[in-house]
Amino acid sequence: MKNDVLSAASLRRSIYAFGKNIPVSESRICEIVEEALKQTPSLFNIQSARAIILFGSNHDELWNYLLGIMKGLVKDPAAFAQTEAKLAGFKRAKGTVLFFEDQTPVKAMQETFPLYADKFPPWSLQSSGMAQFLVWTAFAQEGVGANLQHYDPLIDEWIYRKTGVPSSWKVISQMTFGEILSPAGEKSYQPIEARVSVLA
Numbered sequence: 001m002k003n004d005v006l007s008a009a010s011l012r013r014s015i016y017a018f019g020k021n022i023p024v025s026e027s028r029i030c031e032i033v034e035e036a037l038k039q040t041p042s043l044f045n046i047q048s049a050r051a052i053i054l055f056g057s058n059h060d061e062l063w064n065y066l067l068g069i070m071k072g073l074v075k076d077p078a079a080f081a082q083t084e085a086k087l088a089g090f091k092r093a094k095g096t097v098l099f100f101e102d103q104t105p106v107k108a109m110q111e112t113f114p115l116y117a118d119k120f121p122p123w124s125l126q127s128s129g130m131a132q133f134l135v136w137t138a139f140a141q142e143g144v145g146a147n148l149q150h151y152d153p154l155i156d157e158w159i160y161r162k163t164g165v166p167s168s169w170k171v172i173s174q175m176t177f178g179e180i181l182s183p184a185g186e187k188s189y190q191p192i193e194a195r196v197s198v199l200a
């Protein structure tokens with residue numbers, strides 16, 4: 001089935017072997033992230049997704065900071081060696097996109113529609129997931145590899161101190177991106193018949 005959107009989605013994979021020589025400019029990366037957040041649907045169109053893109057020393061500093069945190073948490077030398085290698089791989093990437101959800105508009109919707117107050121936080125996360133997927137897919141279409149990490153709250157102190165964003169910006173995820181030095185392995189799929197049903 002030919003479909004440009006689905007074809008682009010099929011390119012999106014978790015890449016872990018990174019280099020810094022991406023096939024597009026840093027400004028193009030910024031354009032992709034900006035347009036993706038602009039086009040992502042959100043609950044009541046509140047557009048609560050936020051992102052910060054780290055390049056250069058800022059990107060390196062994030063992963064150095066996390067390495068220092070993990071050094072104090074992972075006591076087993078063999079396990080730490082694996083963690084150290086993993087984080088070094090992320091540092092070798094070109095950059096990192098930090099994803100947030102601004103809780104101010106979410107809380108405003110909870111106050112405006114109290115009957116659905118408990119629904120707005122998960123709806124916000126669903127919107128964030130769509131934004132992350134869209135950025136990831138757009139990167140893949142440009143030949144830029146990426147993977148998604150969730151090291152919050154371990155890195156929250158560094159993020160808020162370094163970026164100066166308000167505390168209402170809830171840290172959601174970190175997407176490292178860079179040159180693809182080694183492609184992802186073959187992906188397996190469960191039988192789609194067990195996942196999709198049709199009622200007519």
